[in-house]
Amino acid sequence: MTTFNSLGLSKPVLKAVLELGFEEATPIQEQTIPLAMDGRDVIGQAQTGTGKTAAFGIPMIEKINQDMKKVQGLVIAPTRELAMQVGTELHKYGKYKGVKILPVYGGTDMGRQIRELKAGPQVVVATPGRLLDHIRRGTIQLSNIHTTVLDEADEMLNMGFIDDIKDILKAIPMQRQTLLFSATMPKAIHDIAQNMMKKPETVKLKAKQLTVDKIDQYFVEVKDSEKFDTLTRLLDVHTPELAIVFGRTKKRVDEITDGLGARGFRAEGIHGDLSQGKRMSVLKKFKRGGVEVLVATDVAARGLDISGVTHVYNFDIPQDPESYVHRIGRTGRAGKEGYAVSFVTPRETGHLGIIEKTTQKKMTRLQMPTLDEALQGQQQIAKDKLVKAVEDENLDSYRGTADELLEQYDPATVVSAALKMLTKKRRNVPVELTSIAPISVKGPRGGKGGGRNGGRNFDRKKGNYGPKKYGDKSYRGGGDRNRSGKGGSGGSRNRKFQGNKRPSNSNNR
Numbered sequence: 001m002t003t004f005n006s007l008g009l010s011k012p013v014l015k016a017v018l019e020l021g022f023e024e025a026t027p028i029q030e031q032t033i034p035l036a037m038d039g040r041d042v043i044g045q046a047q048t049g050t051g052k053t054a055a056f057g058i059p060m061i062e063k064i065n066q067d068m069k070k071v072q073g074l075v076i077a078p079t080r081e082l083a084m085q086v087g088t089e090l091h092k093y094g095k096y097k098g099v100k101i102l103p104v105y106g107g108t109d110m111g112r113q114i115r116e117l118k119a120g121p122q123v124v125v126a127t128p129g130r131l132l133d134h135i136r137r138g139t140i141q142l143s144n145i146h147t148t149v150l151d152e153a154d155e156m157l158n159m160g161f162i163d164d165i166k167d168i169l170k171a172i173p174m175q176r177q178t179l180l181f182s183a184t185m186p187k188a189i190h191d192i193a194q195n196m197m198k199k200p201e202t203v204k205l206k207a208k209q210l211t212v213d214k215i216d217q218y219f220v221e222v223k224d225s226e227k228f229d230t231l232t233r234l235l236d237v238h239t240p241e242l243a244i245v246f247g248r249t250k251k252r253v254d255e256i257t258d259g260l261g262a263r264g265f266r267a268e269g270i271h272g273d274l275s276q277g278k279r280m281s282v283l284k285k286f287k288r289g290g291v292e293v294l295v296a297t298d299v300a301a302r303g304l305d306i307s308g309v310t311h312v313y314n315f316d317i318p319q320d321p322e323s324y325v326h327r328i329g330r331t332g333r334a335g336k337e338g339y340a341v342s343f344v345t346p347r348e349t350g351h352l353g354i355i356e357k358t359t360q361k362k363m364t365r366l367q368m369p370t371l372d373e374a375l376q377g378q379q380q381i382a383k384d385k386l387v388k389a390v391e392d393e394n395l396d397s398y399r400g401t402a403d404e405l406l407e408q409y410d411p412a413t414v415v416s417a418a419l420k421m422l423t424k425k426r427r428n429v430p431v432e433l434t435s436i437a438p439i440s441v442k443g444p445r446g447g448k449g450g451g452r453n454g455g456r457n458f459d460r461k462k463g464n465y466g467p468k469k470y471g472d473k474s475y476r477g478g479g480d481r482n483r484s485g486k487g488g489s490g491g492s493r494n495r496k497f498q499g500n501k502r503p504s505n506s507n508n509r
Ligand SMILES: Nc1ncnc2c1ncn2[C@@H]1O[C@H](COP(=O)(O)OP(=O)(O)OP(=O)(O)O)[C@@H](O)[C@H]1O
Pocket: 021, 022, 023, 024, 025, 026, 029, 046, 047, 048, 049, 050, 051, 052, 053, 054, 182, 183, 302, 303, 304, 305, 329, 330, 333, 334
């Protein structure tokens, strides 16, 4: 056990960290903080929700000279919401030291951002598109940067971002320290990463599985047309505190959100076509519990740390095993329990096998709950509410009326009526979503294969990390990559990694 006291932190940073309630350093923090404070380049890989932000954030804050009003530390993250979250975290570590942090991402007022950059932040947490925009306009000075972090490094070095990252790194002094972090690091990406760093130390925690042990992982085999009913029944049975439902496309997310609303769930969607203001307000509402189900594209798959997310549903199975790892990692964070259910259509069971092979973890088969089970689930919530009222509330002023009722009716009848009134009625509206094609897996077929039914077998050898975001416009909807000045289509960037080509699902987030 390593306490933060023994990691050699300065007083103001230690005070801030202890105030956050961090008693012991997590394994990734224990191993990478000393290396990073020593000035080494580090590639850090550890499971989702294990404190990688502090693993790079604490040493970065330690190295900032607070008397110099210049950008000295830079964190690059793939989505705006993550940039914002990491900025908030770093602010917490640096608040007693007085480090000024500025999140810089697209979809927000440029003029204001330029003024904020002029005011001399010491750490910038940015998405690549908007950062490049500032670099090209000359509105950000990078010459004093000594520490650069790529959070979600494998994603940042993947098709959609790699060229931007290369351009950004070219603008930063060579003698910088570079830190790369992610829960996943396919070998091909690890290889490129090394070329951008100086003798990096790779810290990879020896977990047997890529996914967190405390997340129970299930799958339901279901036809596409039955997915929606399955989802609402599962939500009724599981009664999550907060749930995230991942859909493959923006349209899909909109349809699921509308459908859930029609059935009486408090649901909101988040994806790249929404305005930044809307994205932020949806997320805020979800964090406060004002929304119980967040329906999202992969824009919410990485890095987001929202406490209270007990369940993740992959309404559509993700294309890449890495995406699976990150999506389900939105639950089961910081040692908490989590529950993940992935929907697979009969033609996608082979794909499930590929995911399991990468994560080294079998998912358990779950049956679609019956209507009766769903009703039981709803009644359970009503019962919990009633019990809570019995235990917590002063009911004296209700006694008289209760006694009157009990003279007329037997207790079980009265309680049943109360339960019925408290049970949320699901409007049984039929909901039909536009059907989508199953994930297609290309590669050698047949044989023993990773497929559950020996069907499809995907040859996932080195370099087969598919061009998921190839010529990606996925972040354009978010407006973050749309000023990078590069075409978003086709081309032959990064041939090295194309391997088995999968259809590009561009502009989907
Ligand atoms: N040493 C610690 N003790 C207790 N809680 C911690 C500690 N370090 C971090 N946490 C908490 O754990 C949660 C997860 O941390 P963080 O978001 O950094 O995880 P991560 O490893 O970056 O996950 P992901 O791969 O999903 O991005 C946060 O709420 C954070 O405050």
